[in-house]
Amino acid sequence: MTTLDSRDNRPLWQRYKHGHHWRTQAEEFDGAKLGFWLFLTTEVLLFGGIFCAYAIFRTLYPEAWKEGSSVLDWKVGGLNTAVLLISSYTMAVSIYYIQVGKISRARLNLMFTFFCGALFVTLKLLLEYTPKWSGWFFFLDPALSHHTVDASAGHGLLGLFRFVEGYGGKRPGSLFEFGFGHDPHLPLWWSVYYCGTSIHALHVLIGMALIFRVWRGAGKGVYGPTYYTGVEIAGLYWHLVDLIWIFLFPLLYLIH
Amino acid sequence: MSHANPAAHFDELDPHGSEKHAHHALVGPFQLRLVLVVLLFFTAATVGFAQLEVFIEGIIGTSLPWWVNVAGAMSIAVIKSLLVMAIFMQLRYDNPMNSIIMCFTFAALAVFITFTGIDLFGRSLIDTYKGPSITAGGTDKLVEKGREKMKAQLVDKYGAEKGAEMYAELDEEFSHGHEGHAKPDGNTPSFTRLRTGLSGALSASAPAAHGHGAHAGHEGTPKGEHETTPGEKPADMGQESEGP
Numbered sequence: 001m002t003t004l005d006s007r008d009n010r011p012l013w014q015r016y017k018h019g020h021h022w023r024t025q026a027e028e029f030d031g032a033k034l035g036f037w038l039f040l041t042t043e044v045l046l047f048g049g050i051f052c053a054y055a056i057f058r059t060l061y062p063e064a065w066k067e068g069s070s071v072l073d074w075k076v077g078g079l080n081t082a083v084l085l086i087s088s089y090t091m092a093v094s095i096y097y098i099q100v101g102k103i104s105r106a107r108l109n110l111m112f113t114f115f116c117g118a119l120f121v122t123l124k125l126l127l128e129y130t131p132k133w134s135g136w137f138f139f140l141d142p143a144l145s146h147h148t149v150d151a152s153a154g155h156g157l158l159g160l161f162r163f164v165e166g167y168g169g170k171r172p173g174s175l176f177e178f179g180f181g182h183d184p185h186l187p188l189w190w191s192v193y194y195c196g197t198s199i200h201a202l203h204v205l206i207g208m209a210l211i212f213r214v215w216r217g218a219g220k221g222v223y224g225p226t227y228y229t230g231v232e233i234a235g236l237y238w239h240l241v242d243l244i245w246i247f248l249f250p251l252l253y254l255i256h
Numbered sequence: 257m258s259h260a261n262p263a264a265h266f267d268e269l270d271p272h273g274s275e276k277h278a279h280h281a282l283v284g285p286f287q288l289r290l291v292l293v294v295l296l297f298f299t300a301a302t303v304g305f306a307q308l309e310v311f312i313e314g315i316i317g318t319s320l321p322w323w324v325n326v327a328g329a330m331s332i333a334v335i336k337s338l339l340v341m342a343i344f345m346q347l348r349y350d351n352p353m354n355s356i357i358m359c360f361t362f363a364a365l366a367v368f369i370t371f372t373g374i375d376l377f378g379r380s381l382i383d384t385y386k387g388p389s390i391t392a393g394g395t396d397k398l399v400e401k402g403r404e405k406m407k408a409q410l411v412d413k414y415g416a417e418k419g420a421e422m423y424a425e426l427d428e429e430f431s432h433g434h435e436g437h438a439k440p441d442g443n444t445p446s447f448t449r450l451r452t453g454l455s456g457a458l459s460a461s462a463p464a465a466h467g468h469g470a471h472a473g474h475e476g477t478p479k480g481e482h483e484t485t486p487g488e489k490p491a492d493m494g495q496e497s498e499g500p
Contacts, residue, residue: 030351037354041361048365052372059376062322074303081299089292092344093285100282239345246336249299250329254306 013224025226032229033236040240043203047244050196054251057192061185068189069256073143076127077253080120081245087116088242091211091235098228103218106231110215113238117208124201136161196248203241210234281349291343295336302332403427 008015022028058065094109131137137144139160214231217223223231305328313319342348347355379402406426411419 034351034353034357037357041357044358044361044365048368051365052368055369056372056376059373074306078299078303082296085292085295085299088295088340088344089288092283092288096283096285096288236345239340242344243337243340246340247330247333250302250306250333254302254329255325256306 011221011224013222013227016227029229029232032233036233036236040236043240043244046199047196047247050192050199051247051251054192054196057185057188061183061188064183064185064189066256067183068186068193069252071132072193072253073127073141074253075142076123077249080123081249083116083120083123084242084245087113087120088239090116091238095228095231095235098218098223098231099225101225103221103224106223107215107218110211110218110231114208114211114215117204117211117238120204121201121208124197128197131164135164137164193252196252200241200244200248203237203244207234207238207241210237281346283343283346283349287343291339295339298332298336302329305329305332 016025018025018028022031090109090113094106094113097103097106097109126138127141127143131141131143139162144162144164211234214223214234217230306325309320309325309328341358347358381402407419407423410423413419414422
């Protein structure tokens, strides 16, 4: 609740009045955080279902899991892990800068965090989903070295993409057609892979939207040393996204 | 805690405490940077661990137990996630209630996974008694183990000849017993059969090519048309028995 008193020239965060049902602003802050942690538990349980499915099917069909994970390239996953970890750091540090009143530095870090999220999603689409769905690889894709490029298909999009025959159609759509898959349970692996990574990527997008919102708010003076609940909440969400990826990465890319 | 004892600081002129500010822990850039470096180090370590394992397997010429892989990667992931929660998410400096909530959540998750494990790894124990009504699944290893046990028990109880005969009868029943021909769609409340064409293009030995999917819904199909060859394993999910 911000007052709209035109005679008050203080920045918005100084004029912030907590809800009348709270004793202090600190209590309101703690309450908001408690509520958000409760929400985060539901997020953990959402991904918990996916992890449980992973455990069940991996135990039942280890060969399918081995074959499926061998298709993924740990270099791509590792790069994305580093991107998310660095973005988590810049998110945490932006909260510190808001706490000490260095708003412009905080905004810089928030923007950086936003771009890290964008980079994560871009890498995911460019190096993970697009090749698996269409067979077209980005020319810098490390996985390209494992395949023979189909020269007759030409080079798409200004020569930035290469076509690999036989790697196309690796999505669980189209009636689970895996003409080149060896294990009949391979579709289960891809279901778990796509559910886990796409729901996670959706969370990255939501987190980016929250970060953009607090970045804009910080520019308008909404957040400052005594009021930064929104930034803190966006930060918690962003760290959870990081937390989930910390588990998804080894489970999908490293364990075989 | 910022609100350790609000009554002690009660100000009658400012009952809502609007002038009071929250005093929260400042986690400085140095500490955050240190945590980032540790997290990146652990990421490299977990990748290195997986590579090292492949390397060791190459040297000793045999594969390490499956849990080495899982235990290594997961313990590093747990350390990383604890660091993120404690420092980045500030649980270490926060109201302990938030940490307690998170602990309960992870306990719930552990319950899910534990019970799943009890089910998956305990099937060979109940298969001795429930064998004929169990649907083959997974790699069949657990089921096979259970069958061996059952055979041993029958031999113990009825003697070598009679026991083996009884086992052969049961084996016949649940190896390629009813094939779902009795029921048009082959579905029961606890089991859904693979539908026609769902995995037909998977491979030459895919369940659909095996005939279960193709025959679902065709009660009148002559026996001779059944494509199952005697030596072929039943499709993992395409087989069921009538139940007890």
